[in-house]
Amino acid sequence: MTKNQPFFRQTMLLIGLLFISMSIQAQATFTSEQYREDLRFLQQTVHKNFPFLFKKTTAEAFDAKVEALYEAIPRMADHEVLVGFNKIVASFEYGHTVLGYWEGVIPYHEMPIVLYQYDDGIFLQGVHKSYKEALGAKLLAIEGMPIEEVLKLMRPVVPAENESFVKAYGIHYLTFPEFLHAQKVLKTMSTSVLLTLEKDGRQFEQRIEAVPFERFPRQYGMVVPGEDWLEARDLSTTPLYLKNLDKIYYYEYLPEHKTVYVRHSQIMDDSIQAIPEFYAEVFDFIDKNEVEKLILDVRLNGGGNNYKNKPIVTGVIANKKINQPGKFMVIIGRRTFSACQNLVNELHTYTNAIFIGEPTAENINFYGDNSPVTLPNTKMNAYLSFAWWQDKPQWENRPALDPQIATGMTFEQYRTNQDPALEAAMASMGSDFITNPMNYFTQLFTSGKAELIKPEAARMLKDPSYKFFDFEAEFNKAGYAMMSSKQFDEALFIFNLNTELFPDSANAWDSLAEAWWKLGDSTKAKEFYQKAIELDPEGETAVHAREMLQKIVEATKQ
Template identity: 50%
Template structure:
């Protein structure tokens, strides 16, 4: 009798598990069908075919997976679109993953434990070398598919802390089972050691503000708390300003695109810019490095106030600090600043593509109740041909862990110290201006000089020139194609190992019927890059 009872209980458990697997499969199919029906617009960085292949693989595997593995599997599908506004939160009910008590931060010199619980004082400020026995670079690579990263900056800012979820560590095979402890290999003050962390109870999270731990009786910060740099002061406020009398500069930290209670964005910038003029400030520095977005309809007020203040809207006077947390509506603001003002960007690239799918709405899976945020609105501040993975700074400056720990701010210091009156923040605009105005001799002198000048290291001259050549080539008209040949030949004079330039030159020669020259340059493209550009060059040769 006992045997029969145990058998019935086992069969009942099997049936429940089987029902659960079926429900997850139904949810997955619902998600797949909804994306195809309502959101085909998201198939930009992945294809419908690749998406469906991953769906079918997960569908077949669901009966063999634990619930958290299924959820992480769905998150990989969501992340495959690579738009940060399309995401699956691991901090929602019924999905509520546990967290290990450490906050990771990507500095120029590596990944560090920026904050942790008071139970782990030795770990604070340590560099992470390995997670659960896996070197940190490989561990980051393992979790990357779970992050809807628009670019590498988004992953550094918003993605690396997926390493603190036990469920993700297991689902991405960094641990062999779902466990509530993990051991990190750390380095601090020249000593390498292991530290084992225990996960917080579900529902408990790490107190952070703009990516940094807020220290209190239970939580430790790696930063020396004796003083606070300007960019971290009053983080509870949307915007703050301070006039730096010694440098004759006005500093503004703007950390959210929204109105501050008691003073609108428009009123704030009106007041600040009036003070800039009254004090005859030499520079205005707007710090957007911690700004993750908000209501981009407020951006117009910022731009209008700046454009009306000719005193500061000049090259060398208006600086904007950007970084890996600059995202969403703040990316729109950055784009508009670039479009309409004489801004010089300082810091690191932004976390968002220039043009992007944003503004999401919830898609709730019918059985599990899991909610997925799905983007539906296209934001385009730049012409399609000028879209890029991020806004790059004109003055690239990154922060080391020691800079952070000791409250140094090399990014602000670079903006304050910059004094190059002939600097061209948009070097390609300058190049095109020389070309179209017929100043060929000056262009022949300026272009090689700028390519060698460290001040213009932020500009990828090779690819920017190739873009201009391709615009001419795609016109399909004789004079423009001849001009394209001239551009590609110029690129090869400056960058003799450019396989892309040889390939595009081959396309140009094909377009004017010069097969002999086309074959010669296409063979050079193949020799320089046989497995990359050379593949396309081979296809062009086959068509001749």
């Protein structure tokens, strides 16, 4: 980022494109003292210039990690130090805040495979031709360690905002032997890694020889097939979201559905047509033709320059033909990130968009726009975010923008070119589909139909379309809102409802106990606090419940 462009969004994608063409440097020899000096420099720089990053972690926790690494460095190999630094930077849990490991100051290797995590597991979506038999196989274990355990061990190295980010961008860390070894997945460091795979009902082992890191032919996280690389998908046809990937965006009219489909995969101007001209053409087509629905597909969009979002948002707002409930559908996913997170935030706030697919890869409000901090000895770069993007009020901040209609994808659906998200977007909205459940429940309550809330909530809980809507948390929040406004009867109704819908939730019972305590009924409060303790005897909820029980005992003695 240059000084005359203070707000230009640097994304992971752009950083990768900037540095990936750099050749891997010959391995330099650094002493433990040099690594330690770099670590202290990083620590001091964070405290001096980036203290605002202590949002999801604390300064104390950060310093504790630094001290642990500082003490361990003399016993560590170079690649272990690399991963150690990587984890320190990743601990801030912002996707733009990342160590530039790809720059190759400390060389590492990569297995020539491309992984993708589908609803039914992690599969080898692409492979080098040398491993043709492994193409399309499900990954069960690495060096005998079950993949579930591998994922847990590798999680700390990923600078992840949320679990969608891990699926999209963190999955590739599983192909780096040095990272696998540093995280104790590999018992000894080796560039030859044994995978346990399953394909066509048969389980087998495949040894993969990693190569010095290079830019494999990948686009939006998936392999680009060619002479040396193979793709698991049936290439005889191409689903819309993978068509014309040589273009940043394109649109297509689907006459049988009276729908315009737009796939937009970077917030950047295409060399063929700039964003304002492209969307002017799209909306002009919508106005002049028999169009009943617009589908905007940004599931592959990793961001770019959020100043280019305006023509998209204002274009939708101005188009009365499209900006209606059920007429404008937005497909989001695990790669929706950075400037595209800003875009979907704005569409969520200002339009009648219905979101379909998977949660986005970024928090709704987040730190972006990073600056390189070059470590003095190794010259490794830590890219630390400095710009806080707050598109929503702080009480609306969430780990991700969740879809109102949840869809996933199995490997077989991918292999056979099915697209559940697009199918859901093209389908007619059923009369029983509720885009905003809490508004709906509020309307039932205020219109004297409170008895319908429980069966309706129970129905939605069984519907996979609502899988990302946190009913328990939303009811709990509504209950506390009632309590804060002294509407205790209403609060009791909501908290009781939550315990009926979620009888195994310690937090639901804890909240109900608190409501009774505020009403002055210590008997019921003690009963429900005890219930919370029974359900979560070692957890934070039990700690709070025990503290409250002690307060009740002390209060009754007075």
